Amino acid sequence: MNMKDIHGHCVCGAVNIMIKEYGNFVYTCHCDTCRRMNSGPVLSVDPGPKENVIFTRGKEKITIYQDEEVERGFCSVCGSTLFWHNPADNHYCMNAELFDEIIKNASFEAELFYDMKPGYYAFAGERKKLDRSFKEIKGKKEE
Numbered sequence: 001m002n003m004k005d006i007h008g009h010c011v012c013g014a015v016n017i018m019i020k021e022y023g024n025f026v027y028t029c030h031c032d033t034c035r036r037m038n039s040g041p042v043l044s045v046d047p048g049p050k051e052n053v054i055f056t057r058g059k060e061k062i063t064i065y066q067d068e069e070v071e072r073g074f075c076s077v078c079g080s081t082l083f084w085h086n087p088a089d090n091h092y093c094m095n096a097e098l099f100d101e102i103i104k105n106a107s108f109e110a111e112l113f114y115d116m117k118p119g120y121y122a123f124a125g126e127r128k129k130l131d132r133s134f135k136e137i138k139g140k141k142e143e
């Protein structure tokens with residue numbers, strides 16, 4: 001079931017974001033850039049096109065780091081990771097942890113860039129795992 005008008009905010013509250021409509025799908029990314037920016041694998045939601053995402057407060061407080069073809073946005077006041085945005089595809093992915101309502105109902109369904117995950121941590125449970133070419137990784141469970 002999709003939730004509507006889902007409100008989120010950064011740590012300091014300067015930036016407020018609303019997703020108009022979304023389910024509870026949460027995924028993580030183990031790539032080097034996400035881990036370096038977030039001190040670990042970022043947990044994300046995928047609200048898709050910019051029409052589904054409204055910056056309700058503090059848009060001018062967002063700093064963009066242009067990372068090749070994508071923009072990574074963070075709060076210039078508190079440093080919270082806000083989003084990953086691909087303008088060519090009109091596609092947003094956002095830090096799931098900004099949205100209390102989503103994380104309450106989260107279904108943790110995929111791990112991306114699994115081949116870049118360091119060995120010292122692993123999430124419990126089983127879910128879809130994709131490598132850096134978005135090919136599914138099948139095989140033995142991690143204990």
Ligand SMILES: [Zn+2]
Nearest residue numbers: 010012075078
């Ligand atoms: Zn902030």
Ligand SMILES: [Zn+2]
Nearest residue numbers: 029030031034
């Ligand atoms: Zn990543």
